[in-house]
Amino acid sequence: MKRTANDWLLDTFAYFFLIAIGLMMLLPLLNVFSKAVSEEWAIVSGKVGIFPVGFQLDTLREVVTSSTFSHAFLLSVGVTIVGTALSILFTAVTAYPLSKRFLPGISFVMVLFVFTMLFSGGLIPNYMLMRQLHLINNLWVLVLPGLIGVFNLLVIKSYYESLPEALEESARIDGARTYTILFRIILPLSMPVIATIALFYAVGYWNDYFGPMIYINDTTKQTLQLYLQSVVMEANTSTALTKSVEDMMNMSPEGIRSATVIASTVPILVVYPFLQKYFIKGVLIGSVKG
Amino acid sequence: MAMENKKWLTSLLCASLAVSVSACGPSKGASPSADPSASMGASAAATTGGKEAKPQLHALNIWMKDDYNTYPVAKLIEEKTGYKVKYDMLPQDKANDKLNLLMASGESYDLVTIGGDRSLYGDYAKKGALVDLGPLIEQYGPNIQDKLSQDSLDALKIDGKIYGIGNRSSAFASYGLMIRTDWLEKVGMQAPATVDEFTQVLKAFKEKDPGGNGDKGYPFTITGDSPMVTDLMGAFNLANYWTDIDGKLVPPPLNPGFEGYLNYMAGLYKDGLLDKEFAVNKDATMKEKFTSGKIGVVSLGWWDIPTVTDALQKNFPDAKIAYLPALKGPDGKMGLGMGGGFDRISFIPKSSKHPEDAIKWINAKLDDDLFKEIAIGEEGKHYTVKDGAYSPILPAFNDERNQANNYLTGVDEKNYPIYWQARVKKDMRLYEGFNYLNNVLPAEARLVDPLALAPSMPINSKNSAAMTQLLNDYMVKVFVGEEPVSGLPDFIKKFNATGGQENEVEINAWYATVKK
Structure with missing residues (x-):
């Protein structure tokens, strides 16, 4: 097909538009990165824009080697890995019976799941519940309450439903029982959607700030996001109002704050591009039925 | 779609948080x-x-x-x-x-x-x-x-x-006006002692342009969220938010000195002595402008001195800064407000x-x-002591005692203010600033907040954020000439109606019980 002048115009516009949006996302990040590797005097006098001034890695090194940071970092990694593995397992297994519409009462069970998507008990009751379960200050509190994300469950379920029924029937004729069918046939076939959901879960666990903020008071169980939020908020004027001069003197300089942001963002940033291809593929596959 | 869903869930969560917290x-x-x-x-x-x-x-x-x-x-x-x-x-x-x-x-x-x-x-x-x-x-x-x-x-x-x-x-003064003393030398002037002299210095900064900024710099800047400038407020008898006038505590708008202060600041702005963009300045922007040599005077807390000095001298090796004394106002009033509580x-x-x-x-x-x-x-x-003055030993003090204040539950009120000064000596430049405001300046230059030890007052704490905002917004508008100073009586009416009146009543009910 021949491209008309109009097509060219549209393309140019689209590229410009997308590049502009891309820059809008990228520049603030670059600015934070530059602050993390610039010298403090340059940051204070506003000389650091997109490029670092007086390049140095001491600030980053100071952040990364601080025991509080590395401790929080390892905790977050642990919670993310364990949480993602368990979440995927439980979500995939739960979705399977839910995809069998012929099971008696299954639509009622489905309604129960969807109900939790729409309504929740609220913060205080949740907190009380967690305390009754002895989950306060327990790292499991970050994993167990959100073990199965209903939205993710629905995506996997609809993917299962898109698999041909004949596959299961033939497996059954060959003598496979339900568990064999699920683990040897259905799950391997569902890898694209599993990978996508795994990424959703991993990003969710990694970025979880609210959970630790509410349920964790123990100083040794602070996850990375909680630590990060606290460090960044230190300079916020609304919190600065209640600070004593001693607190003001102990405040981290801007460089340290930026370096903390960079050191906590980069890990998940590095993982993203490698998993992104699954991301798009998986979501599409899950949504197209037929 | 997934993202939207998440956002939606988050907002639901936030809503339930708000409901449950209030409930x-x-x-x-x-x-x-x-x-x-x-x-x-x-x-x-x-x-x-x-x-x-x-x-x-x-x-x-x-x-x-x-x-x-x-x-x-x-x-x-x-x-x-x-x-x-x-x-x-x-x-x-x-x-x-x-x-x-x-x-x-x-x-x-x-x-x-x-x-x-x-x-x-x-x-x-x-x-x-x-x-x-x-x-x-x-x-x-x-x-x-x-x-x-x-x-x-x-x-x-x-x-x-x-x-x-x-x-x-x-109790000590924590903020003061910080001036480029090398600029003062360049224009051949002494540190000002009164508000009028201060204006003369600013004018000289503008006319002789010691920083070589052309029209890019200003003699003086403040931040948009604190139009109540320490030291200058004191010159108009406004050193602390509440001031005892004839035995009664009054907030700034009802203070007789307030109109003078508004006139003075609006005048600085009109004459181009005060940064035209001060209203959008944040704390960081203000320091940015000061350390990049565009500004001659800013209001600065002494804990910021080391960082600011480092940055400034990196950019201008000959730059020197010092605090101004407590400036005397037209009626001879002066004073820096002191923290307390x-x-x-x-x-x-x-x-x-x-x-x-x-x-x-x-x-x-x-x-x-x-x-x-x-x-x-x-x-x-961690420290050495000489003639009753404590100095820290670095880096042991920084590593092991920087956060000590977080472990204190009640303090030895006689000795802690003395021990405490070891912290200020972690950096001599910081100490000099602290020392100047709190020891070199005469005692009458520091005014204790009358509310430092006031009990918790429910009405005031409910209103205070809104009142401060109202007052700040008004002051900024007057400074930039958007509202004339002559409109002050109208503002006072609004201020009182919004909560100023009930605050005043509550505070004075308490004040009457403690006043000798």
């Missing part, structure tokens, strides 16, 4: 005792500590960067008091919401230490969530009675009973398992030697 208010008093099985964690801890007769205490503190439980001070306190303490901490952001949640659910902390927020403390006390410390202090707290002044104890009384122990802030308040929630031990622990920490060691460490290792 929990009234039931606060009832819930702590309603749930006896809740304190499993603490009673388990108590059994392990039982062997040594002293139970393990469970403390909740505000956020700090290092780990409370492993910081050197924690170990020292444990060794010397014999109490094993498990510290938890609140997040930096939304700390009050989290604390409300913990208090509402009756979490069994033996001691909670918050920032100096008297209204939050007063709120808990009024709702019956706190243990009355009076009898406990009487019985187990001789050091507490000895080291804390009666004023400090009284300031935290709620309905005649004492529920909290405050770390009295050392409390840095921290500690209280014992009703759900505590060991209120007596918590008080014994606080008492033990106020022992002369131990208090000193907590606050500034060991002589020869």
